[in-house]
Amino acid sequence: MGKNVLLVDDSSTMRKIVGRSLRQAGLDFDNIFEAADGLEALDVLDKEQVDIVLSDINMPNMDGISFLREKQGRDAVKDIPVFMISTETGDDIIGEAKSLGALGAIKKPFTPDKVNEVLGPLM
């Protein structure tokens, strides 16, 4: 059985581009779920089997850092790996994301090769 990925970004354009980059990188996901903010992402995690999350940081309603914090408090989903995919690259904010369980970060703009380099080892 293949894996399922959840893309969390308030930009629908960026969700489409990340999805396309996953396919171009040869990463074969069975399902690509989408959420526009952290709140929607938590809802998807409650309802669907998700194996990997790619999340933006700057989002309305619930940002990526708050999403990580909420997810950490939910036993059923806290171990699902998360990578941040964001224009935010500062050591402070990425460090905070990692302290809340994020495994790493991909900087926007990005190439499919970069996506493959980061996610490939998990597939």
Added chain:
Amino acid sequence: MDVGKAIVEATREVFSTMLMVELDAGTPIEGKGGDVDSNITSMLGLGKDIRGMLAVHCPAGVAKDITGTFLGMEVEEIDEDVKDAIGEIANMVAGNLKIAFAEVGKDIELAIPTSIVGSSFRTSGMFGAQRFAVPFTMDGAVFLIELKYMDTE
């Protein structure tokens, strides 16, 4: 720091990486001038050490070209996809500028982009703000990246 050069490099990296398009950059303008007839403007606020606004001003044709290239499909009107795509361009250019300013010790916080569609509006920044604008050409049409800011330190 050469702010005009930083805008050129930040913008060209976004387009070459995400759209596979090598942009022609015009000469950076400091102060007034360089305005284009824009049908859509996406902007986002900057805070902390550098306070102000980054804006992408696009004629309709350029905005549709950028969105079509981004999404790999034909775009016929200025719709939600176009507003979202130009907003994301503003977001990524601002992210690259944040890195450039960090190299000279300036920490910038980025807001979430907002897009305005129309033909009779103008944006104005804070009184006394510095302004840099750079025209870029994509497939023969011009759009403008504009940075208005004040150094708060």
